[in-house]
Structures are given as structure tokens and as C-alpha cells.
Amino acid sequence: MIKFLKRFISDSVNKGKINQNNLDSSPVDIKNHILLALKLLKIDCPIIEYPALIFESRNQVVVQKKIDKQTVPQDASFYGAYQLNNLVLVAKYTPTFVNNKIDMVEKNNAELFFFLLHELRHIWQEKYHKDIYGSKNAIGYEVIEDIAEIDADAFALSFFFSDKIPYNHNDLPNSLNQIFLHATVDGGKRFERVLEISKEINLECKSQIDEAIEHVDKDYIRQNVFIMKLNGYI
Numbered sequence: 001m002i003k004f005l006k007r008f009i010s011d012s013v014n015k016g017k018i019n020q021n022n023l024d025s026s027p028v029d030i031k032n033h034i035l036l037a038l039k040l041l042k043i044d045c046p047i048i049e050y051p052a053l054i055f056e057s058r059n060q061v062v063v064q065k066k067i068d069k070q071t072v073p074q075d076a077s078f079y080g081a082y083q084l085n086n087l088v089l090v091a092k093y094t095p096t097f098v099n100n101k102i103d104m105v106e107k108n109n110a111e112l113f114f115f116l117l118h119e120l121r122h123i124w125q126e127k128y129h130k131d132i133y134g135s136k137n138a139i140g141y142e143v144i145e146d147i148a149e150i151d152a153d154a155f156a157l158s159f160f161f162s163d164k165i166p167y168n169h170n171d172l173p174n175s176l177n178q179i180f181l182h183a184t185v186d187g188g189k190r191f192e193r194v195l196e197i198s199k200e201i202n203l204e205c206k207s208q209i210d211e212a213i214e215h216v217d218k219d220y221i222r223q224n225v226f227i228m229k230l231n232g233y234i
């Protein structure tokens, strides 16, 4: 387990090289998809790592290289992925809550790729549109309404479900509900942005996204919306 304060991450990251060797740690069958995304976004390949878990507790980001459920504190809030400067971490495991018990499910390669796409878009935002997206770092439920998070989610949805990538909703067995949750509760902002992005960069994704929405677990959405309303998040 690595523990570090946020400000220390940037010091170590700046030493990283930007080149295609940064793809070495990625699963073979998503490497070409990553290259395509980098080309489309016109960004260099960041350093990409796949630790077991990433979570925040008491303003500290904790990265577990190997999974160790016993040491995860009660107040941990989990990240699917995390980006800081030229470093992108994608967590291999996704927490699921069943009967108030936390369980960890391993993401497949398509799911790792989806979460990576979101973070690559943040790098694009920082490189080309810092004025629009750089104002604040959304945390917790702020991400629902945050313009940078909406754009990053919308890009990931547009590209993942596009004609450029051979995946569809069946490839997201552990993440489909989570991926569509914010798009369901944001009043249509993510889907609006999907339309804009897909037009801008010429992606055909509408039918695949519509089909994916059909397969989202409505009970999962209902329960989560209920909890969010109860807590005044939406």
C-alpha cells in the first residue's frame, strides 16, 4: 500500500517520460484502442498504472497495489480511476455494496479502458481548455454537475460506444450501472454533451448508447437516486 498526500504525487510524476513505452503496463487487447484515443485527443501517452484500489480517506489518497480489504477504512470514498498531471491510475477493482457489505469485483479490460478514457479526456481538458474546465476539482457528489466531469464522462461514453471500438454494453458486466448513474441524474447534461462531442469528432455512437441504457438495472438507479435525494445531493 502506498499512502501519499496529493501534493506529493505531482513531484514524483514530473520526472516521468512521455512516450509510447507508457503503454507497456496496459493489457494487450486495449493498447490499440488507447492509441486511437490518444490520437483523437491529440495528447501524449501519460504514465498509466493499474493498482488494485484507489480511495480517499481523511484528505489522503491511498493506492493499494494489491488488494487488502481489511485495511480499507470505513470512510473511504473510492475512485474508479485517478489522474494527476501526467499520471493516470486505473483501479483494477470496483467496490460493490450488497446488503451493506462491501465486495470487490475485478474489472475486465473493457472496463479498465472505459475508466481510462475518462481520465485521458481530463488530460485533453488541461492541455487545450484549461480556461473552461480548470476552475475546480470536483469531489464526491459534486461530480454530477461539474462541467469537467460531464465532459470527461461524455467523451468516454461517445468513444467507448462508437463505431471505432468493438465494445458494447455486454463488455461492462461490473460497471454498466455505475457508468450510467450520473448520466441518469444530471438532467440530461451528459447525453447532450455526448451529442456535441460525437458530432465534433465524427463518432457514430447513438444506437449503442441507447441499447446500453436499455440494459441498465433500473432498481440500482432507483436506489441510488433515492439515497442521493435523501442526502440532498440532487
Ligand SMILES: [Zn+2]
Pocket (backbone or CB within 6 Å): 118, 122, 148, 149, 152
Ligand atoms: Zn473525472
